[in-house]
Amino acid sequence: MPTDLKQLSARLGLSATTVSRALNGYDDVSAKTRERVEQMARELGYQPNRTARRLARGRADAVGLVYPLDAGDLGDPRFLEVIEGLSDRLEADDMDLLLASARERTELRTYQRLISGGRVDGVIVARTRVVDERIDYLQRVGVPLVAYGRTAQPDGFAWFDFDNEAGMVLAVQQMVALGHRRIGYLHAPLSLCFAAQRQAGFQRAMQAAGLAVDPALVVEGGLSHRTGHAAAQRLLAGPTRPSALIVDNNLCGMGAVRALLDAGVAIGRELSVIVYDGVPDDVLRAGMRIAAIGQPTAYRAGETMAEMLLALMRGEPLPDRHRLLQPVFEPGNSIGPPAAG
Amino acid sequence: MPTDLKQLSARLGLSATTVSRALNGYDDVSAKTRERVEQMARELGYQPNRTARRLARGRADAVGLVYPLDAGDLGDPRFLEVIEGLSDRLEADDMDLLLASARERTELRTYQRLISGGRVDGVIVARTRVVDERIDYLQRVGVPLVAYGRTAQPDGFAWFDFDNEAGMVLAVQQMVALGHRRIGYLHAPLSLCFAAQRQAGFQRAMQAAGLAVDPALVVEGGLSHRTGHAAAQRLLAGPTRPSALIVDNNLCGMGAVRALLDAGVAIGRELSVIVYDGVPDDVLRAGMRIAAIGQPTAYRAGETMAEMLLALMRGEPLPDRHRLLQPVFEPGNSIGPPAAG
DNA sequence: TTGAAAGCGCTAACAC
């Protein structure tokens, strides 16, 4: 049995109240008493019982993270960095991080379980969708939330996101500057918000460049190696090959690059490639570096979201409820001018 | 405010006691009463407050998973599957999964926080070490635990593991059967239990085959792409190249394979390669499949460990406290007879 | 079969 507050206060000849206050940093405790209390607490290795504290305070001191397995997030190393940043920052405030898995179909119910059971008092919503019932639900019940990504109506809640549209514009501009006109586009399901935004950027930049978007060159590539691989093959099999290809996510990008290599396509000469979020160098052919649209470290994203959520849970006003980070273009040797002809 | 037990019982004209019992499946409640209670609970969307229940029952209804960031687990897709299996199974028993990150140096303290604060009542210990103070600590304080991997003294606690030694013996036997005699070995830090076991298998199988282990061909390759890459380069630069190479983990294996490809080594002809746990096909050159020692799905491993831990926490005797799964050899075209000369 | 009462370990009004 670990020492409890009663024992501790008995040993000190003080009331539990005083001890509690001393330990929780209230200022109506004499310096001397606090000193003694802290000393003794250390000596006995006293750790307040979390559950009791939670019940008394009416807070769960925990935040929930539901990861939709179907979405393939688990395979995304960037998302893992996000988790890392999240949990590190939460831990600093002595908050627990509850991880719940969910198939997309049961996801909402998972949130409900977490919320109405009082297991968490704040939530991180990952992989936002253009229309997102999870966020609607959380807002309706008034649970503090920070979304990792926006939705179609992004004003009512706090979020952290990268400027996906601007990022994709960068990608198109690179290709256009090199002289490409037939630009192919491989994208994740457009119900995902980031995919919709990136596609909007694609359309906008193409139009701005006076280029037509050839529907035959726009392919849904899913959100995994496998689907990306298959989609790239479909694209290659089409009547007119593009001279440039932009892939809107790294998972599918990896599969696509693989497919191109398999098909013997000379990346960067026959076909220029940019992958949003990039492809790790070490999975590629020697010396190859895929040009990318890069995002500032995912770890920081996690930290920042934790920070925002903590403030919300404390009821503090958030200086900026919306953080939109600008992606940057990261050069590579996977792009070049279109092949003659 | 969600409905609480008091409101629910008031609505029913029953005491909280009875309602609680009805809902928790006690048998001293009349069928009719139970019926009514369940009906009304559903109607009001009653969800018992977890914190209160926890305090009353003296259990946390949660298990902790501390992942050592330094170890590179986060990058290991297999470990993520394990988490998936774990959380799915725990959820079925209405248990929370607490995720805590930790640098190796602060790891023990993280466990202490979880335990003595009563945040969890059971723990999964990942990446066991040959001498593992975490397990010593947990046993000392009597917390139910299931280890993912063994230690040097594996008898006192429940664990789930693959037969690493046997797996590595398989790998060596394959190489030997093909006629290899100069077999190189790239391994993770030997303080990690799986690495030590696999190395033991390597030594044993080499000896059994009457082959000497050339110290120059045994290189520590770490537990990441980067270190594996570097280690393979070191090996290639050595005075006598091996004709076969075995890598004891997938992370480092990926980097090593990359390094070989970069160096223009004809894998499977100039140099045969087996990677423990395998390298995903889609990161390789077209048509290449790295021979591997494979382990039954990691998802099942997670599920099984959850199952074991749940039983332990319920105080049930565990039919088999130790689960040792046999790995299998998975063929590929990365191996062949040694090149002539 | 049901209810009253006590208590899980802590925090927070309120009084001294």
Added chain:
DNA sequence: GTGTTAGCGCTTTCAA
């Protein structure tokens, strides 16, 4: 400054 008292919302003896 410190102590008294009353909960937080549930479970669980113990009586009825």
